Amino acid sequence: MIYKRSELGDNIGFTTIIDEKFKTCSLAVFFLTELSDDTAAVNTLATSILSTSSSRYRSYAALTEKLSELYGAGLGSAARKKGNAQILSLKASWLDSRYAIDGEDIGGEMRELFKDCLFSPNAENGAFDEDSFAIAKKDLLDRIDSELNQKRGYALSQAAKIAYRGEPAECTGYGSKEAALSATPEDAFRAYCELMKTAQIEIYYVTPREDDSFAEMFRSSFGSTERCPKAVKVRDHSPLKPEVETFSEEFDVSQCKAVMAFKTDSDDIYALKMLSLIYGELPFSKLFLNVREKMSLCYYCTSHSVSAKGSFFVDCGVERSNIEKAKAEIMAQLEEIKQGNITDMEMEGSLMALDNAVLQVGDTPSSYIGWYFDCFCDGETITPEEHFRRFTEVTRERIVEAAKSLKPDSIYLMLNKEVKG
Amino acid sequence: MKKEILTSSRTGDSCIHVKHSSGLDIYICEMNGFSSIEALIGTKYGSVNNIFKNAADSDYTTVPEGIAHFLEHKLFENEDCGVFELYAKTGASCNAFTSFDKTCYLFSCSKNYEENLKILLEFVQKPYFTKENVDKEMGIIGQEIKMTNDNPEWRVFFNMLRGMYHAHPIKIDIAGTVESIAQIDADLLYKCYDSFYNLNNMVLSIAGNISADKVLEICDKYLKPSADKGLETVFPEEPAGIVTSEVAEKLPVGSSIFHFGYKCTPSEGAQRLKDVAAASTAAALLTDPALPMCERLLKEETINSTFDGEVFYGSDYFTVFFAGESDRPHEVKKALIAEIDRLITEGIREKDFQRIKKTAYGVMIRGLNNVEAVANLMLSAHMDGTGPYDAIEVLSDLTCADVIDYMRRELRPDRSVLSVIEKEA
Structure with missing residues (x-):
C-alpha cells in the first residue's frame, strides 16, 4: 500500500491510497464544519443535491442512467456529527476500468462526472434546481420522521439530545425537521457556496494503481474557488448536569x-x-x-x-x-x-x-x-x-x-x- | 477427499472446493494482499425446517417454531466454558445467525486463524444442552423476540409473507414466539442437532489471508466423520394462490412503510439461478429512477429514495417484492402493476436492459473485492446448489425476452400482496 497526502489549497487535503489488490476505485470528499441547528439541515440538503443531479445531468433520472451505464457506479452523500462538528460527504465508487466489458474508461468518466457534480451543480440564479431540491427535501424530512422506526437508534439519539442539551451536539448530524421544512432552493445553494468557501475539506482517493488525474482535477477546480476556511473544534467535553x-x-x-x-x-x-x-x-x-x-x-x-x-x-x-x-x-x-x-x-x-x-x-x-x-x-x-x-x-x-x-x-x-x- | 478448482472465466477469480471424507463440503479462497480471514460453517437448517425425519425414523418429527434459532444460541456454550471465552483468547470476532433455511457460525480475524478454525470446528461438533442452560436462554431470546416485534421493517415483511403463504412456515418469525420457545427442551435440541448438524448437511467456507493446505490439514484433524442419515425435510402443501391481497397494521412509527410483493413459483438449482437473474433484473427495472414510472413517483413525492426491489427465495418459496416509505402505498401498487403490464406489452428498451445488466455485473465484481462477501458467496451458492461464479455466467446469457417472460409468468396481480405499516393516530 502507498499512502500520499498533499495540500491542494487552503485547508484542502488530498490523500491517495494505492492498493493493487482492489478491483474498484473509491473517492470521498469530506466537508468539516461547525454543527449548528441553523445550518445543519441546509448543509445536508446541499450535499444531497450534489449527488442527485449536476449541470450536465440535470435530473436524478439522467444522473442515475449515466451511473448505471458505468457498471452501477455509486454516488451518494451523507451527513453526520462528530463532537461539535458536522461532517458532510460526497462519495463515489466504481469498477476499475480493467473490468469494463466494452473497454470503457470508467475512471475517466467518473472523474468528469464527479467534477461536474461538485463544481458545476444543477443551479441557476443563486438557487438549486427546484425538482432536485424537492427530492432531496422529501428524503431529508422522511429520514427525520423515520428516526422512530428504529427504536434503539431513536433511543440513543434522544439520549444524546438530553445529555448535550444547550450544546451544538444536541443537534442531529443532518438537522431538525423545522429547519428542513423552512429551507428553500436558495438557502441550500447558499449553504453549498459557504461550504466550498469555509469548510475544512479532506479528499480521499483509493485506487489500485498510480493515478494523479484526480488530484490534478481537484487542484485545478479548487484553484478558481474562493476559500476562507474556518477552524472547527471537534473535541469539546460536555458539562456534567448538576443533578441526574x-x-x-x-x-x-x-x-x-x-x-x-x-x-x-x-x-x-x-x-x-x-x-x-x-x-x-x-x-x-x-x-x-x-x-x-x-x-x-x-x-x-x-x-x-x-x-x-x-x-x-x-x-x-x-x-x-x-x-x-x-x-x-x-x-x-x-x-x-x-x-x-x-x-x-x-x-x-x-x-x-x-x-x-x-x-x-x-x-x-x-x-x-x-x-x-x-x-x-x-x-x-x-x-x-x-x-x-x-x-x-x-x-x-x-x-x-x-x-x-x-x-x-x-x-x-x-x-x-x-x-x- | 475430492478436490476441484472453480474459476470464473470472466474475472479470473478462483476458489477450491473439497468434498471432505468426513462428509463436509469445504470452499477455500486464498485472497492475496488481504489481511483478514472470514470463515463460516453452515447447516441447511433454518426456521422453516420444522418437520423432518431420518431414514431410520418411522415417522416425521414436528418441532416447535423457533427451535433452529434457539439451537444456534445454545451451541455457543460447551461443557467447560462459553465459545466467546475461547475466542477472547485469540481476538477473533465471532457470531452466528439463523435465517429461514440455514444456520451459520462464523469468525472474522486477522491473526491466529488456525486456532480460530479449530475452535469453530470443535464447538459445532460438540453440543451441550442441559435443562439449566436451556431455561436460562428463554429470557434472553424472549427479549430478542420482543426487540424484533418492535421493528416495523420486520413486521411489514412478515405481514406480507402471511398475506402470501397459507401453510408454508416461511410466514413464521425466525425466532418463534415466547409461547413456542417455551416448549423447547434439551432433548428436542439434541434431536434437531443430531439430524441437521450432520456434516453431510453442512458446508465450511473460508476466505482471505489463508493457506488452503493449512485449512485442509486442520479439517483433517478436527472433523469427525459423519454417516449420511438420509435426512428428509418436508413442507405442508402450499396452494399457488395468496391468502389476502392486503394487510395493514398501525404501529408507533414516524413514517409509513410498505412492502408490495408477488408470490412466485419456487424453483431449485440452475433453474432458480435463472429465475433469480430474471426476477432481479425485472425488480431493478421497476425501481430504476432513470425510467419514467419511478421518476414520476419521485416527482409526485409518492415515494422517496428508499424505494427498492428485492428477490427473496429458498426452499419451496420465491417472492419478488418492492419496499419503501410512502403515505400513498396504493398508488405505488397501482403504478407497479401498470408498468409491468406496459413492459410485457411494449417490451424493454435494449439500452435500459443493458444498463441494468451492467449494474448487476458491477455489483458481482464488487462482491469479489471483499473477504467477507467472498466467504458468504461461496457458502450461499453451495446451499443454493450452484457454484460461486455461476451467477455471473447466467447474467451474461440473460436476454430481454427472459425477463419479459418471467414477468408475464410470475408477476401476476392476482398473486400480489400489499403490506402496510401505518402511523398511529
Whole structure:
C-alpha cells in the first residue's frame, strides 16, 4: 500500500491510497464544519443535491442512467456529527476500468462526472434546481420522521439530545425537521457556496494503481474557488448536569429501552476505550456476561465511549419491570471495575480484539478512508499499528481511573404503555 | 477427499472446493494482499425446517417454531466454558445467525486463524444442552423476540409473507414466539442437532489471508466423520394462490412503510439461478429512477429514495417484492402493476436492459473485492446448489425476452400482496 497526502489549497487535503489488490476505485470528499441547528439541515440538503443531479445531468433520472451505464457506479452523500462538528460527504465508487466489458474508461468518466457534480451543480440564479431540491427535501424530512422506526437508534439519539442539551451536539448530524421544512432552493445553494468557501475539506482517493488525474482535477477546480476556511473544534467535553436527569417517553412497544449517559473529565481516550471494551462492547464484557448471560435480563446491553464529547453511554432493551434491576447491575459492574476487579482474560482479550480489528484496516477501500479521516479529525495521523501500540500501554490503573471519572449525567427511557386496570 | 478448482472465466477469480471424507463440503479462497480471514460453517437448517425425519425414523418429527434459532444460541456454550471465552483468547470476532433455511457460525480475524478454525470446528461438533442452560436462554431470546416485534421493517415483511403463504412456515418469525420457545427442551435440541448438524448437511467456507493446505490439514484433524442419515425435510402443501391481497397494521412509527410483493413459483438449482437473474433484473427495472414510472413517483413525492426491489427465495418459496416509505402505498401498487403490464406489452428498451445488466455485473465484481462477501458467496451458492461464479455466467446469457417472460409468468396481480405499516393516530 502507498499512502500520499498533499495540500491542494487552503485547508484542502488530498490523500491517495494505492492498493493493487482492489478491483474498484473509491473517492470521498469530506466537508468539516461547525454543527449548528441553523445550518445543519441546509448543509445536508446541499450535499444531497450534489449527488442527485449536476449541470450536465440535470435530473436524478439522467444522473442515475449515466451511473448505471458505468457498471452501477455509486454516488451518494451523507451527513453526520462528530463532537461539535458536522461532517458532510460526497462519495463515489466504481469498477476499475480493467473490468469494463466494452473497454470503457470508467475512471475517466467518473472523474468528469464527479467534477461536474461538485463544481458545476444543477443551479441557476443563486438557487438549486427546484425538482432536485424537492427530492432531496422529501428524503431529508422522511429520514427525520423515520428516526422512530428504529427504536434503539431513536433511543440513543434522544439520549444524546438530553445529555448535550444547550450544546451544538444536541443537534442531529443532518438537522431538525423545522429547519428542513423552512429551507428553500436558495438557502441550500447558499449553504453549498459557504461550504466550498469555509469548510475544512479532506479528499480521499483509493485506487489500485498510480493515478494523479484526480488530484490534478481537484487542484485545478479548487484553484478558481474562493476559500476562507474556518477552524472547527471537534473535541469539546460536555458539562456534567448538576443533578441526574431522567427523561421518559411512552410508546406502544413490546420492549423498553434504557440509555444511561455518563460524563467524564478524562482525556485518556485509550483508557476510556479499553474501559468500554472490558465493560460492555464484547461478548465477554462484564455487561454481556452478567446482565445478559447471568441474569437473562436483556438480549443486548452494551457501552460505548464518545471521546470527542467526554461522554459515555450504556444502552439496553429490557422489560419495564426489570429496568431498575438492570440499572442496578449496570452500576454494580462499573463499580467492579472501579474496585480494580479486571481479570487478565479481560485485559488480554480486549487487546487481542483491538489487534485483530486494526489489522483489518485496509481490507476495504472504505476502511482506509474511515481510518485516515478519523485521524484527521483527531488531529494526528498515525498507523493502525501505532494506534494499537498505544492501547498496549494502558494499565489497569489507568482503566480504573477512567472508570472513576465517569459520573452519571442523564437517563433516557422508552417505556411501553402500562395496562391500566 | 475430492478436490476441484472453480474459476470464473470472466474475472479470473478462483476458489477450491473439497468434498471432505468426513462428509463436509469445504470452499477455500486464498485472497492475496488481504489481511483478514472470514470463515463460516453452515447447516441447511433454518426456521422453516420444522418437520423432518431420518431414514431410520418411522415417522416425521414436528418441532416447535423457533427451535433452529434457539439451537444456534445454545451451541455457543460447551461443557467447560462459553465459545466467546475461547475466542477472547485469540481476538477473533465471532457470531452466528439463523435465517429461514440455514444456520451459520462464523469468525472474522486477522491473526491466529488456525486456532480460530479449530475452535469453530470443535464447538459445532460438540453440543451441550442441559435443562439449566436451556431455561436460562428463554429470557434472553424472549427479549430478542420482543426487540424484533418492535421493528416495523420486520413486521411489514412478515405481514406480507402471511398475506402470501397459507401453510408454508416461511410466514413464521425466525425466532418463534415466547409461547413456542417455551416448549423447547434439551432433548428436542439434541434431536434437531443430531439430524441437521450432520456434516453431510453442512458446508465450511473460508476466505482471505489463508493457506488452503493449512485449512485442509486442520479439517483433517478436527472433523469427525459423519454417516449420511438420509435426512428428509418436508413442507405442508402450499396452494399457488395468496391468502389476502392486503394487510395493514398501525404501529408507533414516524413514517409509513410498505412492502408490495408477488408470490412466485419456487424453483431449485440452475433453474432458480435463472429465475433469480430474471426476477432481479425485472425488480431493478421497476425501481430504476432513470425510467419514467419511478421518476414520476419521485416527482409526485409518492415515494422517496428508499424505494427498492428485492428477490427473496429458498426452499419451496420465491417472492419478488418492492419496499419503501410512502403515505400513498396504493398508488405505488397501482403504478407497479401498470408498468409491468406496459413492459410485457411494449417490451424493454435494449439500452435500459443493458444498463441494468451492467449494474448487476458491477455489483458481482464488487462482491469479489471483499473477504467477507467472498466467504458468504461461496457458502450461499453451495446451499443454493450452484457454484460461486455461476451467477455471473447466467447474467451474461440473460436476454430481454427472459425477463419479459418471467414477468408475464410470475408477476401476476392476482398473486400480489400489499403490506402496510401505518402511523398511529
